[in-house]
Amino acid sequence: MAREARTAFISDLIRSRIGLRVIGEHHVALSYQFRANHESQRKRKPTDSKNNDDDDDDRHWVGAIHTRLLPARMMDQCARMVQNMCDVHYGTAPAFVIDGDTHEAFSYIPSHFEYITCELLKNAFRATVDFSAQTQRSAHPPIQITITKGAGYIGVRIRDQGGGISKDNLRNIFEYSWSSMQSADDEDSSSLSSSSSSVMSMQANIALQQGVGGPIAGLGFGLPMARLYATYFGGSLDIVSMERFGCDVFLKLRSIEGSAVDKKI
Numbered sequence: 465m466a467r468e469a470r471t472a473f474i475s476d477l478i479r480s481r482i483g484l485r486v487i488g489e490h491h492v493a494l495s496y497q498f499r500a501n502h503e504s505q506r507k508r509k510p511t512d513s514k515n516n517d518d519d520d521d522d523r524h525w526v527g528a529i530h531t532r533l534l535p536a537r538m539m540d541q542c543a544r545m546v547q548n549m550c551d552v553h554y555g556t557a558p559a560f561v562i563d564g565d566t567h568e569a570f571s572y573i574p575s576h577f578e579y580i581t582c583e584l585l586k587n588a589f590r591a592t593v594d595f596s597a598q599t600q601r602s603a604h605p606p607i608q609i610t611i612t613k614g615a616g617y618i619g620v621r622i623r624d625q626g627g628g629i630s631k632d633n634l635r636n637i638f639e640y641s642w643s644s645m646q647s648a649d650d651e652d653s654s655s656l657s658s659s660s661s662s663v664m665s666m667q668a669n670i671a672l673q674q675g676v677g678g679p680i681a682g683l684g685f686g687l688p689m690a691r692l693y694a695t696y697f698g699g700s701l702d703i704v705s706m707e708r709f710g711c712d713v714f715l716k717l718r719s720i721e722g723s724a725v726d727k728k729i
Contacts, residue, residue: 467639471688474640478692486573486696490527497525529720530574535611535618536566538574542581543609550589558592558604558624568613570719572697577717580693580701583686584622584713591626591711598627617699617718625710634705638688 500522524532543560550557588607596604605625612619629637687701694701699717706712 471638471640475688475692478689479696482692482696486528490529493525494527497522497527528573528575529571531571532569533572533574533577534567534569535577535620536562536564536568538577539581539609539611539620542578543585543607546582546585546589549586550593554590554593556593556604557589558607560607560609562609562611564611565613566611568611568618570613570618570717571721572618572717572719576693576696580690580715580717581620581622583690584715586686588622588624588626588711588713592624593626595625595627595710614716617716620715620717622713622715623710628707628709628711629703629705630707637703638691640685640688 524530539562543562547557547560585607592604592607595601608621608623610621610623612621691701694715694717697718697720699715701716702714704712704714
C-alpha cells in the first residue's frame with residue numbers, strides 16, 4: 465500500500481473513533497448535567513444565586529463543550545506540564561512566554577485542546593533542549609506562545625529555536641509511526657532486539673490509550689494525531705521550518721458553534 469493511501473486509511477479509522485468518542489462523551493455529559501440541574505433546581509431556595517463571573521461555573525458547560533474556554537489559561541497549564549516532563553527527561557527545560565489576546569475565550573472541547581497543544585509543546589521543548597546541546601548554547605531560548613482571536617476562531621502560534629526540521633524530514637512529519645528521533649537512531653537499529661521492538665510497540669499503545677502525558681517524543685503519532693484533532697471541527701495545523709534555527713507552528717481552531725453551523729452537523 466502506498467504511503468499516502470496508508471496514511472489516509474489510518475486517519476479515517478482514527479477520525480471515526482474520535483467521532484464516536486465525542487458523541488458518547490457529549491451524551492453522557494449532557495445527561496449528567498440535566499439530572500444535576502434538575503436536582504439543584506428542586507433543592508434551591510428562591511434567594512439562592514450563583515456567581516456569574518466564575519469562568520469555571522457549571523453554566524459554561526454544554527455537555528463536553530466549554531463555552532468560555534480560555535486558551536491562555538489552558539496553554540499555561542499545558543506548558544507547565546510539558547516543561548516538567550522535559551525537566552524530568554533531560555534535567556533541564558526552556559522557559560515559555562504567552563502573549564497576544566490572552567483574555568479571549570471561545571467554545572471548544574477542553575480535552576481536544578489539551579491533547580493538541582501538549583503534543584505541539586512536547587516537540588518544541590524537546591527540540592530546543594536538543595539543539596542547545598548540539599550548539600552548546602549557554603541558555604535555552606524561551607518557547608514563545610502567541611494567541612490571536614479571529615472571527616469565529618482562535619489562533620495559536622508556537623515558536624521555538626530548536627534547529628528546525630531538515631528538508632528531507634519535513635515531508636515525513638505527518639506520517640504515522642515516523643519520528644525524527646527514530647530517524648536519527650536508524651544507524652543503531654540493527655542492534656535492537658525483537659524484545660525491544662515489542663516493548664516499543666506496547667509503549668506506543670499505552671500512550672495512545674492514555675492520551676496526554678505519554679513519552680515526550682519518539683512514538684511518531686503526536687503530529688498526525690494533533691492535526692486530526694485540529695481539523696475535526698474545521699481547524700488547521702501548519703508548520704513552517706527554518707533549518708538550523710527553529711519552527712513556527714500555526715494552529716487554528718474554529719469555535720465549535722461556528723464550525724457546527726458551517727458543516728451543518
